[in-house]
Amino acid sequence: MMTITKMLVGKVTDIDTRGSRTFRVNDMEIALFRLSDGEVLAVENKCPHKGGALSEGMVCGTKVHCPLHDWKIDLHSGVAMEPDKGCVVTFDVEIDPNSGSIYVTI
Amino acid sequence: MIAARKKLVLVGNGMAGVRTIEHLLKLNPEGYEITIFGSEPYPNYNRIMLSSVLAGGANMSEIIINDLEWYHSQGIKLYMGHTVTSIDSESRKVYSDKGITAEYDELILATGSNPFMLPIPGADKEGVIAFRDIKDCQIMQETAGSYKKAIVIGAGLLGLEAARGLLHLGMEVTVVHIHDYIMERQLDEAASVMLRRELEAQGMRFLLHKQSEGILGKKRVRGLLFTDGSTADADLIVMAVGIKPNVELAKKSGVQINRGIIVNDYMETNIPGIFALGECAEHRGIAYGLVAPLYEQGAVLAKRLAGVKVEGYMGSVTSTKLKVSGVDVFSAGQFTEPDGSRALRYQDEIEGVYKKLVIQDDMLIGAVLFGDTSDGAHLFSIIKNKENISGREKELLLGISADVFSSTQGNRLEVMPEDEIICGCNGVSKGTIAEAIESGGCTSVGQIKACTKASASCGGCKPLVEGLLQLYAGDAVTVVKEGICGCTTLNRDEIVSEIKRMKLMTVKEVMNVLEWSQEEGCAKCRPSLNYYLGMLWPEEYIDEKESRYTNERYHANIQKDGTYSVVPRIYGGVTSPAELKKIAEVAEKFAVPMVKFTGGQRLDLLGVKKEDLPKMWEELDMPSGHAYGKTLRTVKTCVGSTFCRFGTQDAISMGITLEKQFERLNTPGKVKLAVSGCPRNCAEATIKDFGVVAIDGGWELHIGGNGGVHVRATDLLCVVKTEEEVVEWASAFLQYYREQAGWNERTAHWVERVGVDNIKKALESQEERLALKERIETVLGLTTDPWKQIVNEPELRKNFEAIAQIESV
Ligand SMILES: Cc1cc2nc3c(=O)[nH]c(=O)nc-3n(C[C@H](O)[C@H](O)[C@H](O)COP(=O)(O)OP(=O)(O)OC[C@H]3O[C@@H](n4cnc5c(N)ncnc54)[C@H](O)[C@@H]3O)c2cc1C
Ligand code: SF4
Ligand code: FES
Numbered sequence: 075m076m077t078i079t080k081m082l083v084g085k086v087t088d089i090d091t092r093g094s095r096t097f098r099v100n101d102m103e104i105a106l107f108r109l110s111d112g113e114v115l116a117v118e119n120k121c122p123h124k125g126g127a128l129s130e131g132m133v134c135g136t137k138v139h140c141p142l143h144d145w146k147i148d149l150h151s152g153v154a155m156e157p158d159k160g161c162v163v164t165f166d167v168e169i170d171p172n173s174g175s176i177y178v179t180i
Numbered sequence: 181m182i183a184a185r186k187k188l189v190l191v192g193n194g195m196a197g198v199r200t201i202e203h204l205l206k207l208n209p210e211g212y213e214i215t216i217f218g219s220e221p222y223p224n225y226n227r228i229m230l231s232s233v234l235a236g237g238a239n240m241s242e243i244i245i246n247d248l249e250w251y252h253s254q255g256i257k258l259y260m261g262h263t264v265t266s267i268d269s270e271s272r273k274v275y276s277d278k279g280i281t282a283e284y285d286e287l288i289l290a291t292g293s294n295p296f297m298l299p300i301p302g303a304d305k306e307g308v309i310a311f312r313d314i315k316d317c318q319i320m321q322e323t324a325g326s327y328k329k330a331i332v333i334g335a336g337l338l339g340l341e342a343a344r345g346l347l348h349l350g351m352e353v354t355v356v357h358i359h360d361y362i363m364e365r366q367l368d369e370a371a372s373v374m375l376r377r378e379l380e381a382q383g384m385r386f387l388l389h390k391q392s393e394g395i396l397g398k399k400r401v402r403g404l405l406f407t408d409g410s411t412a413d414a415d416l417i418v419m420a421v422g423i424k425p426n427v428e429l430a431k432k433s434g435v436q437i438n439r440g441i442i443v444n445d446y447m448e449t450n451i452p453g454i455f456a457l458g459e460c461a462e463h464r465g466i467a468y469g470l471v472a473p474l475y476e477q478g479a480v481l482a483k484r485l486a487g488v489k490v491e492g493y494m495g496s497v498t499s500t501k502l503k504v505s506g507v508d509v510f511s512a513g514q515f516t517e518p519d520g521s522r523a524l525r526y527q528d529e530i531e532g533v534y535k536k537l538v539i540q541d542d543m544l545i546g547a548v549l550f551g552d553t554s555d556g557a558h559l560f561s562i563i564k565n566k567e568n569i570s571g572r573e574k575e576l577l578l579g580i581s582a583d584v585f586s587s588t589q590g591n592r593l594e595v596m597p598e599d600e601i602i603c604g605c606n607g608v609s610k611g612t613i614a615e616a617i618e619s620g621g622c623t624s625v626g627q628i629k630a631c632t633k634a635s636a637s638c639g640g641c642k643p644l645v646e647g648l649l650q651l652y653a654g655d656a657v658t659v660v661k662e663g664i665c666g667c668t669t670l671n672r673d674e675i676v677s678e679i680k681r682m683k684l685m686t687v688k689e690v691m692n693v694l695e696w697s698q699e700e701g702c703a704k705c706r707p708s709l710n711y712y713l714g715m716l717w718p719e720e721y722i723d724e725k726e727s728r729y730t731n732e733r734y735h736a737n738i739q740k741d742g743t744y745s746v747v748p749r750i751y752g753g754v755t756s757p758a759e760l761k762k763i764a765e766v767a768e769k770f771a772v773p774m775v776k777f778t779g780g781q782r783l784d785l786l787g788v789k790k791e792d793l794p795k796m797w798e799e800l801d802m803p804s805g806h807a808y809g810k811t812l813r814t815v816k817t818c819v820g821s822t823f824c825r826f827g828t829q830d831a832i833s834m835g836i837t838l839e840k841q842f843e844r845l846n847t848p849g850k851v852k853l854a855v856s857g858c859p860r861n862c863a864e865a866t867i868k869d870f871g872v873v874a875i876d877g878g879w880e881l882h883i884g885g886n887g888g889v890h891v892r893a894t895d896l897l898c899v900v901k902t903e904e905e906v907v908e909w910a911s912a913f914l915q916y917y918r919e920q921a922g923w924n925e926r927t928a929h930w931v932e933r934v935g936v937d938n939i940k941k942a943l944e945s946q947e948e949r950l951a952l953k954e955r956i957e958t959v960l961g962l963t964t965d966p967w968k969q970i971v972n973e974p975e976l977r978k979n980f981e982a983i984a985q986i987e988s989v
Contacts, residue, residue, distance in 0.1 A: 081986065082984075083983055083984040083986070084983040084984050088983055089983070090979065093726055093979065095978075096983065097982045097983050097984040097986055098982065098986065099986050106983060122350070123350065124350075126742075127742050130730040130734070130742075131703075132707075132726070133726065134698065134700040134702050134703065134706065135698065135700040139703035141729065141730040141738060142738075142740070144703060146702075156239070159236065159321075
């Protein structure tokens with residue numbers, strides 16, 4: 075069983091705007107995205123289609139285009155946009171406004 | 181006094197029955213008091229679109245043909261979820277399983293058909309289904325969420341469409357077929373084999389020549405057992421082995437049946453007042469399983485019921501089209517060769533095109549098309565109209581030239597009867613489309629589609645719809661403008677000229693000023709805008725790496741397993757023992773799983789982990805080979821006069837010069853060059869974007885070649901004498917391409933689109949060439965090697981590494 079843990083993974087400035095960084099927890103890779111408005115979101119780095127690395131995709135607004143076959147995933151909900159169907163796991167992210175530290179709850 | 185309305189009852193709320201009612205209401209809106217019974221708990225929906233729903237092309241709500249509001253507004257009494265269990269033809273009454281009795285004067289049976297389930301042990305297990313209705317579709321969607329392996333039994337149209345849908349849902353799909361080749365009821369062997377290869381490339385697996393014996397598993401299916409003793413694992417089995425007309429109710433009620441309910445040319449059964457049509461009916465020995473014939477039957481029956489004079493139904497020639505994206509298959513009429521007929525075939529393995537026409541007594545009686553089905557609708561109408569085609573056979577086989585097509589098509593459409601069906605999928609007749617144009621004001625195919633549903637499903641009838649649009653709308657036809665992507669209606673040229681005119685400097689600015697519908701664009705327009713801005717303002721624009729594709733951001737090719745490949749630059753393909761040793765050492769050190777020569781004479785180190793990329797580049801200490809981007813890839817060379825006894829010029833040094841000149845150049849699409857030392861052309865320069873072939877005392881310059889999916893040989897641009905001239909022309913050509921082509925447009929398409937002569941003209945004057953050369957040199961002067969840059973800049977390098985190392989949770 076997985077315990078729920080909140081952990082520090084880095085700073086907002088470690089991620090480029092409209093870019094992504096990843097980290098591994100146990101067997102899972104998680105991708106962090108930093109949107110144009112500064113928001114940071116975390117999802118499992120595995121496209122619901124064929125497992126493409128979402129971190130390598132292009133970020134448009136609040137969505138990322140998977141680099142393998144261009145599925146569009148909403149980073150808030152993890153849901154794939156129509157006409158595709160599927161969903162990735164999302165994780166809660168908190169940012170310390172003073173230090174810019176990113177905490178992800180897993 | 182108004183005569184009392186007659187009572188009409190329809191059993192079967194499906195495509196054929198409701199279509200008849202629609203037609204009848206148009207002919208005689210007041211004639212009947214209508215009651216409809218349907219077993220399924222839905223209003224009438226488009227069954228054939230279930231394939232699209234499964235494959236993600238439509239959602240359930242889009243496939244409803246008649247919503248409940250329609251029944252209400254037409255005054256139809258609808259009993260949804262009611263099955264009619266018996267008919268009393270003496271007292272003219274029907275009874276439903278939920279206790280409703282309805283009286284009728286006229287009764288239509290349109291009960292469709294039932295999927296045929298193989299009577300093998302285990303066929304009743306959980307997870308064994310057919311593909312027939314919304315319920316089946318939903319089960320497949322749900323199963324795909326929690327299970328992995330699917331087997332489809334039957335490689336006919338339905339089976340393959342089910343299999344494609346399941347693949348789309350992420351399942352591993354195996355199609356089991358009893359014959360040696362798939363879709364044998366519609367295709368000959370050659371087309372069938374091509375189709376199978378295509379589907380295999382999409383990820384479908386096939387087990388051919390296999391007969392199923394039993395279904396394994398306890399409560400739920402776990403596998404399939406074959407008569408040869410072998411087995412295959414399965415969490416879901418979809419049986420698509422055929423359908424049988426649903427005649428149970430008719431049989432019980434004394435209506436004469438054979439395979440289907442026997443009807444005459446007016447859809448009358450043997451019992452007065454009872455009609456049948458659709459898949460449940462058998463007309464002249466045939467029970468059809470496609471919608472086009474059903475709609476033709478519906479038109480006859482509607483007229484018969486409305487008391488309009490009608491010629492009887494004469495049977496239908498059918499055509500089919502496989503609704504699987506990425507594959508075009510069309511088959512009509514007799515596709516095998518009956519005695520006394522002859523066949524014409526055309527096969528192009530490279531383009532993946534196959535065509536076959538079957539001809540008898542100077543008439544086309546059948547056709548099979550694979551890969552290019554654009555002539556399908558036209559050939560089908562020649563078959564149906566029994567036109568004499570003597571003398572035109574070749575033309576028909578090789579494709580109809582556009583103007584010949586439109587003139588004969590125009591005439592043919594003009595004389596076509598009003599009620600002839602144009603869109604077989606949705607049963608839209610010529611008359612309906614004509615009306616939509618003439619009184620409905622439709623001026624584009626899109627509007628006709630929205631208004632009548634014609635061409636909304638398989639799209640096969642689009643050429644005919646376009647033809648009708650020409651015929652009835654004439655000059656009013658609007659060509660709907662398509663932008664470079666869904667975020668804008670502007671095309672490439674408009675965008676580029678607006679950027680120039682208003683001096684727009686960033687992607688964001690372009691999107692704001694030109695009113696993009698998506699604030700941050702999409703994966704199509706972002707890279708295009710990034711390219712156009714860089715092309716227009718080479719000195720001012722700062723490239724946006726977040727608007728580039730993965731490969732161009734990581735300067736390596738992403739592979740399907742998420743690893744990358746590394747290709748160092750080796751100018752002209754000429755290396756040295758020392759360089760080879762270094763590459764070998766790096767490959768060993770990083771345990772590179774595969775080292776391979778590329779098609780362009782370079783070495784490819786495949787299977788590299790992302791975090792190793794900068795480290796490898798550092799150790800290699802070679803420039804990036806740019807094997808991943810829209811840029812100059814390689815200049816392939818032959819040995820030329822340096823060693824070859826035929827060589828007339830030094831191909832190697834020419835190749836190296838060109839590669840050094842143009843490396844790192846950003847271009848709309850990738851660019852490949854080659855130089856051959858004599859016309860024997862060992863470097864295959866005539867299928868390159870820019871090819872140089874040495875001749876005695878000079879060089880031939882070739883443009884617009886491509887060796888990929890669509891092979892295209894180059895066009896000769898000109899012949900020059902000196903090495904400087906080669907560089908001058910190459911510079912001018914590449915810069916002109918950079919400035920004129922659309923992003924992602926390879927030279928082959930671009931040359932074809934604008935025409936070689938126009939390109940020749942643009943490059944004709946030396947003044948112009950030198951101006952272009954100067955511009956390309958400016959751009960080239962600003963480029964740097966991306967690998968070195970990443971190695972040296974921590975801010976860029978960080979993106980190749982994990983943000984945090986977390987032990988475990
Ligand atoms: C997935 C799929 C894809 C297809 N693709 C194509 C295609 O591309 N092109 C094409 O031409 N055809 C296609 N077909 C075939 C086409 O859908 C059928 O030919 C057509 O729907 C038949 O119409 P119908 O009205 O005869 O039967 P149906 O549409 O099946 O309607 C019969 C209805 O009657 C109801 N019913 C039966 N008995 C009773 C009763 N006793 N009381 C009350 N209601 C009853 C049934 O529940 C059903 O709803 C496809 C079929 C499927 C399943
Ligand atoms: S193209 Fe001519 S010069 Fe070059 S290798 Fe072939 S034969 Fe020799
Ligand atoms: S793996 Fe993401 S779109 Fe295919």
